[in-house]
Amino acid sequence: MKIRAFVLAAALAGLGMTAVTAADEPQAVRQQLMKKVGAAAGALSGIAKGEKPYDAEIVKASLSTISETVKVFPNHFPAGSETGSESEASPKIWENMDDFKAKAAKLGSDAQKILAELPADQAGVGAALGVLGKDCASCHESYRLKKE
Amino acid sequence: MGRRATRLLSGLILLAVVGAGAFWWLTKPAPWDAAHWEGLGEPDLANGERVFWAGGCASCHAAPGAKDDARLVLAGGRRLKSPFGTFYPPNISPDETAGIGGWTLAEFGNAMTRGVGKNGEHLYPSFPYGSYARMNAKDINDLYGYMRTLPKGANVAPPHDLPFPYNIRLALGAWKLLYLTDEPRVQVDTAEPKLARGQYLVEGPGHCGECHTPRDALGGFEADRWLAGAPNPEGEGRIPDITPGSKSIGSWSASDIASYLETGFTPEFDSVGGSMVEVQKNMAKLPASEREAIAAYLKALPPL
Numbered sequence: 001m002k003i004r005a006f007v008l009a010a011a012l013a014g015l016g017m018t019a020v021t022a023a024d025e026p027q028a029v030r031q032q033l034m035k036k037v038g039a040a041a042g043a044l045s046g047i048a049k050g051e052k053p054y055d056a057e058i059v060k061a062s063l064s065t066i067s068e069t070v071k072v073f074p075n076h077f078p079a080g081s082e083t084g085s086e087s088e089a090s091p092k093i094w095e096n097m098d099d100f101k102a103k104a105a106k107l108g109s110d111a112q113k114i115l116a117e118l119p120a121d122q123a124g125v126g127a128a129l130g131v132l133g134k135d136c137a138s139c140h141e142s143y144r145l146k147k148e
Numbered sequence: 149m150g151r152r153a154t155r156l157l158s159g160l161i162l163l164a165v166v167g168a169g170a171f172w173w174l175t176k177p178a179p180w181d182a183a184h185w186e187g188l189g190e191p192d193l194a195n196g197e198r199v200f201w202a203g204g205c206a207s208c209h210a211a212p213g214a215k216d217d218a219r220l221v222l223a224g225g226r227r228l229k230s231p232f233g234t235f236y237p238p239n240i241s242p243d244e245t246a247g248i249g250g251w252t253l254a255e256f257g258n259a260m261t262r263g264v265g266k267n268g269e270h271l272y273p274s275f276p277y278g279s280y281a282r283m284n285a286k287d288i289n290d291l292y293g294y295m296r297t298l299p300k301g302a303n304v305a306p307p308h309d310l311p312f313p314y315n316i317r318l319a320l321g322a323w324k325l326l327y328l329t330d331e332p333r334v335q336v337d338t339a340e341p342k343l344a345r346g347q348y349l350v351e352g353p354g355h356c357g358e359c360h361t362p363r364d365a366l367g368g369f370e371a372d373r374w375l376a377g378a379p380n381p382e383g384e385g386r387i388p389d390i391t392p393g394s395k396s397i398g399s400w401s402a403s404d405i406a407s408y409l410e411t412g413f414t415p416e417f418d419s420v421g422g423s424m425v426e427v428q429k430n431m432a433k434l435p436a437s438e439r440e441a442i443a444a445y446l447k448a449l450p451p452l
Contacts, residue, residue: 038416137420
C-alpha cells in the first residue's frame, strides 16, 4: 500500500514537473503572450462590432495589455527555441531579428499612441482596431508559419 | 532488305510527322473567336475596380512591399518561387512599351481566360488563367477598362528562370490539354444566387484554388482535393484546408469567414498571416455581399 501511494505521488509529481517545464519553455510562453494580445483584441472587437457596449475602462485595459505584452514578446525567441511545442515561428525571425523586434515595437507604440488619445466611442474603437490589426498582419505576414 | 528498311524508316518518319502535327493541332494556343470580345460596349469602371481587387492583380504585379497607391503601379517586380523554377510576373501597367498599354481587349482577354500571349504564344499557368478561364467577357472588359486608368510603370521584369524541360513553352499546350477547363470545380446549388456568386468569385477571379488546392507532379490540381490545403510553394509551412473539413477553419461560421476577409481577425482573434495578408487586403475592398457569397460557397463545399 505504502509503496503504491509513493509511486502514485512520484508519478503525480513527475506530471506536475513536466507541466511546469512545458509552461516555462519560450515556445509556450510566447504562445501565451500572443493569446493575451488576441483576447485584448477580441474585447476591442466586441465593442467595435457593437456586440458589447462601449466601456472606456475595458478599452484602456485592452490597449495597455497589448502594449505591455508586445514589449516583452520578442524576448522569448532565444536560439534553440526555433521549433517544438507546435511553434508557428518562422525561421526568418532568427535571420531578421532586428526587423522582427521593430515590427513588435510598432504594435506597442501604436497601442500606446491610441491609449494616449483614448477612442471615445464605438467608431473610434473600430478605427483603432484597424490600425492595430494591420500591425498584427504585417508581422504575421513574414514571421508566422501555418502548419496545417 | 534495304528496301524494307527504307520503307520502315519512311513509315516511321511519316508517323512522327503526323504525330507532331496532331500534337500541334491538339495543343496549339486557342484564343476565343473574335466575336467573343465584340459588342461589350463601354467598360463599367466601378465594376472593373471590384474585379481588380477580387482578382488580386496587385499581389503579384505590384512591387513587393508596395503600400497604398503604390499597389496600383503594376510594373512587376515580385518573384514567385515554385517547384518548377522562379517566375517573374511581368509589367501589366498601361505603359505602351514596358507594359500592356498596346494590347487590345481581345489580346488581354485571351491572355486572361485562355493563357495566350499577345504574340499567340502559350503563357505559363503561374499566371492563374486556369482560374480566370471562368470569368465572363463583361468582367474582363470592365477590368481592361479599369486597368487602363492605372499609372504607368517603366520596369521590365526579367524572364522566367526555369530549368529544362519546364522552359519549353510548346509543352504548355499539353498541360492545357490535361488541365485547362472552365467547368465548375465542384457542384453546388447554383439556383441559390449567393452560392452561384461565391462559386464564380472563388473558382474564377479570386483564384483561391491556386494556393489552397494540392497539385500533382505536373502542376495540375488534384481534382478530388479541391481547396483541401497544400504545401506552401514559397517554403516551410502549409496553405490551410478551407473546406468545412478543415482543422483550422472548419468550425468557423459563414459570418466568421466573411469577417476574417474583412478585418483579418480570426474568431479567436489571431490575425491573418503569410501570403494571405495581401489577399485579405484585397478582399477587404470588396462589398460585404461579395465576402458573404465567398463564405457561403466555402461552407457549401464537400468537407475534406
